[in-house]
Amino acid sequence: MVSDASRPDSSKVSAKSARAGVGGLLRGFVQHPVLVSRVVYTKVKSDPVRVAQAAAEALPPRLRPLVGRVAWPAARRARRAVRKFGMRVIRAPWNEAKEHWNAGNVTLAAQVLEAHTKYPFVKRRAAYYQGELAAISPDPIPPGAKVSVGERVQGRVLHCVTNALPYTQAGYTVRTHRIVTAQKAAGLDPHVVTSWGWPMFQGFADVTPYEEIDGIPYHRLLPDGRGEMPFEMRGRMVRGADSVTELVKELRPQLLHAATDHRNGSVAHAVRERTGTPYVYEVRGFLEETWASRDPIRVGSERHVLQREREAFLMREADAVVTLAETMAAEIVERGVPRERIFLAPNAVDDSLLTAHYDGASFRHAMGIGDDEIVVGSVSSIVAYEGFATLLRAAALLRDQGAPVRVLIVGDGAERPNLLELVEELSLTSAILPGRVGPEEALQAQEAIDIFACPREDLRVCRLVTPLKPVEAMALGKPVVLSDLPALSELVGSEGAGLLVPPGDPAELAKAIAGLRDDPARRAEMGEAGRAEVAAKRTWGRVAETYRDLYRSLT
Template identity: 40%
Template structure:
């Protein structure tokens, strides 16, 4: 989980995503873009200043991560061999976290700990709290700047109270600024900031054929391509289509003089996509009938978390006054709901909060301490906004149970599962061109996945399982589509275990995803058994089923809501042998693949489309 002062999580960018259609611009396109770039100068400088305020090493790491993947790879190969902080940062930016950690461990103890402080800060920048804590232990107690290093290490571990205390007596301007920033992050994570708000339930909303809805999200397509943004776009697109159909029907009934129905808008967090490293984006983007609003301006972004939240509320309130939505629909995380609840209280608009994941559990799954302020504060704030919202939406039955267990009345918690968009509802894409590009032979069976390559996805287990299948003499190849922090390690493992039989192309263009799904014969979801994976259902297995592919998954509760024996199988998490056994059924039997694929596709098209989800949302909105 990123610090509260960073409004955009570290999510992978879209590579070659579909272009957006800008609106609200004037003049020739080059001049309009130059104007937008000029607008983004001060906000971008303020983002850089915020990273520098943490530490120049943190800023350097961000800059390295912003480089194109081939450049990062070359730097890691060249500079990564050199001892020191820069070499470790280059390795880490390329995803070689284990090698970077080893280099920093060696640096921390070299020359009597003279470089331990630098190693600790570099480990913080690479989100390796364990390495940072070990390095901090090597920093002499009287070393200059030790308090700042100790604060950064504690903050990375989520212990914000400890981090603030470490800088309590600091005198240097840099340390006082960091102290203020950390105190603000702690304040934003402290419940009780929301004022009392009366529920906005009223008479059923039947004046219009569809509600006018404003979605509040962290980030969006095309700059960020991930499950979060895919769900946002699927929901909003289906709602826009529904609104258009309803408006046409009313026009017909009223002789063409009726309203045009509801409208669907999506607003991203203040400063996005500048905060994600994308400059010159239009303030409005029209995509598939949905209007995306970016809360952008020429002023610097506030550095402190509490100040940025207040500015976000002001900007969103101004937008909502113009759009006059019937419903504010906020999506994880709690900061989006906080903004929605404040705006809703001001304008008298009901608020729906959609809990797409328990982000504190995601942070915990990466080694976070459940006793830390960051974990406890995020959980408490998530619970606070759930209780304050007029309705809560979750994406699985398991998540609904977890939300109700926090004290939210069951009748206010609704399940709207993940679904597939129209790219998968039509005819199944042709994967032959992709297979041809990869050199897949006709007799070979492709086992693969499409995912963000995080450690908890267990893709390394899939690599080992495919290697076992090849040892059994089966003609299988591995295909892993997507990028993420664990990709470099998975690539290295695949090169070792599957030389010449593994393809890991990284992120592919959004429009081409269906064809890559179609290139896979058997889809795998080898997630590890963690609180976050047990409760949260991913989208990609649904897309695989819609593509007519059987799905073999870890036997976790969330995945059992998607996969059944009719169209897939299960394996014990973290067990490559069990996964290989489950995959072998479909690898060796093409008829079983076809039957399972047909059954899974039929179920998804009947039960899991965004059009069906739009009907659920419409009924929910009418009841507010």
């Protein structure tokens, strides 16, 4: 079905990444001078140093040193001037509150600051903590008046997501766009709406309320310049629920489809109560487990428990739950959802990827990799639980055994500096970590890899959630070596589509890589088995059929 929501002020844009820049800020200011001024003022008041840094990154490279010499020092001086006197008095409680916050003890963090809220910056931080706590507590969004929607548009679905292309390039946003384009091809009429204030609060001042990306309508819930500009999560969720209610009245969808986390789920739940629109909750991950995995002290903390309970409530309340894998479905059942109300829509790839060919040779040459060298690696966000330190240590063992490989880890993240230090420590000159690349280069990097590695750590989040990148590698015919964890073993099935090794064990990983390194026929056989596994179960066309059947059962 073709959307009837065309608008005279709509614009068609590319799904390629967009950058916040000075030009966009100026265009936004010309279009909405009061609104953009208020957004900038709110951001500067919150953290002037971060605003100065963002401004520097948005400028042309030749002008960035000027900002570094002028804007950053000025911003630091401004922040110090505002806080200098106050911090003499409250430095200890400020740091104590920050420690409580980082550990997940949100109530304690707010209470510690409560006695010092005569200082504006302390009052603001305490309000932020309280708003974040309210967002994960029961009933974060107050009830609203019942709304009459009228006759629903057949096949129309409104997807509620946190962020989206082209302003954020990530696995989450790519999955959203692949889902909705496949749904459109399957005869549905999908629309996408992003969270309130996004992406204007992220620096894209000239963003429009409505865009079409590859023919898919994307709606942006932008501030209107009236009333307070909420800076904490609960306030934005309340605004979001009001705005999505109005959008439902306009679009008249048959269903809401909210993707994790609880912020989108809470908005969808509130809108269902107001408009009678059923909602599907898509659990793409357990973000409270991801957060807790970064520090053991967080496990069982107030934030961890409350967010887990909020997510479980939204799953139980949903008319249906969609998730990515059987391991995740089992976890959702433990949270109180009957298995028959859970549907699988795994991470998948475009059907075209199964026969696509990318210029991996050019990428190898650009990285200084010889045609006869065996490349082992990954294209991924670089975070600790991905286990890339294990891969580097395995490569060092192979070098010492006289069976060297080139390690290629493409991407960026908090763990990358630590990996670069480990490369130095191991004297692993064969390792290449080029940083973040664009979507097309990422596929070229996948093609450049001979053996794809996903050596994730044995953490709860890794046991539950299946990543997308190994699926893409399998679709391209690459042999994969994965940690032997439930969510990863589910990817390769039982037909020899990959090798499983104990997590965190460089010696076993090195042994598996060595077996593939010297056996090109086995690599090719395993790659074809992986491609067949993806073709049978993990294409967006097949996933769209699952969604279509589910939606029909609910309307």
